[in-house]
Every structure is written in structure tokens, then in C-alpha cells.
Amino acid sequence: MTDTTSSQTNPTPSATAPRQTFVNLPVKDLARATDFFTGLGFALNPYASSDQSACVVISDHAHVMLHVEPYFAEFTSSAITDTSTTREVAMGISAASRDEVDNLVATAIAAGGEGMGEAIDDGSMYMRAFRDLDGHQWSLLYMEISS
Numbered sequence: 001m002t003d004t005t006s007s008q009t010n011p012t013p014s015a016t017a018p019r020q021t022f023v024n025l026p027v028k029d030l031a032r033a034t035d036f037f038t039g040l041g042f043a044l045n046p047y048a049s050s051d052q053s054a055c056v057v058i059s060d061h062a063h064v065m066l067h068v069e070p071y072f073a074e075f076t077s078s079a080i081t082d083t084s085t086t087r088e089v090a091m092g093i094s095a096a097s098r099d100e101v102d103n104l105v106a107t108a109i110a111a112g113g114e115g116m117g118e119a120i121d122d123g124s125m126y127m128r129a130f131r132d133l134d135g136h137q138w139s140l141l142y143m144e145i146s147s
Helices: 030-039 068-077 099-111
Strands: 021-027 044-046 053-059 063-067 090-094 125-131 137-143
Touching: 021 030, 021 068, 030 044, 030 053, 030 063, 053 125, 063 068, 099 125
Parallel strands: 021 063, 090 137
Antiparallel strands: 044 053, 053 063, 125 137
16 A cells, blocks of 8 residues: 655655745835835845845845835736735744844834834733834744743
8 A cells, every 4th residue: 555645745844955935025116115124134135136026135044025016916916905904914023132123123113114002021022013114014023932
């Protein structure tokens, strides 16, 4: 009898080749959005960027693809969410410390982003949020890991 539960039918990423995440977001002004995210300290991957899109490197395994709205609508074949009234997604990014959370949120607000209330402090988890220039919601969080 043949084993139908082999790794071919149930693939798992290997430890040597972790999966990469690419979040795709529509933006009204690509240059302004790119400046916003690079101003937060994230790198731009010029090899994966064009006049239609910018690849912002969040970490070795996480990227945000910023696309001008007409291009985003074309490749998704759908309408773009009105971020002033609805959320399609909220992104979360870890930080190395509470200070880094506060500094990134302050930098985002100074660059034109919108702060979203007070910090949430649950002792071992500290989180603050902002909306970027296009209204996409971002949460920055620091989690203490006790040994």
C-alpha cells in the first residue's frame, strides 16, 4: 500500500530555506510612501522595485511591496479598500525593546502617519499602533521572553 501522507502532499519548509513573506499594499504616491518607510529605518530593495512598485525590507524574511494604486488594482483584479472607513489587514512588526516601539511610532507620526491611541502594556507585551500615509494600520510590539 502506498503512503499518501508523504512530504510531497504535505510540504513543510526546511530549516535551511525559511519562507519569505511579501505583504502587498496599494499606495497613492509611491515616492512619498517609500520615503515614509525608509525614514522608519527599513531598507529599499532596488532590484525588486520599479516605477510601479517599491520593495521595502522589514527583515531578512519579511518585505512590504508598495504598489501604485492602478497597478495594485490591475494585478489583484479587485477594488482597493477605502482605508478611511474599512480595514482589510493590520500588519504587526516585532521590536527589540519598548523604546524601539516608542521611537518607531514617534518617527511614523513625525513623518505624517497617524498615531492610534495609547500604548497597550500587559507587562510582558508592549504595543503601539499607527496608520501610514495611505491609512494602512501597523502595530509595533515588544514581547519579553522569560527563560
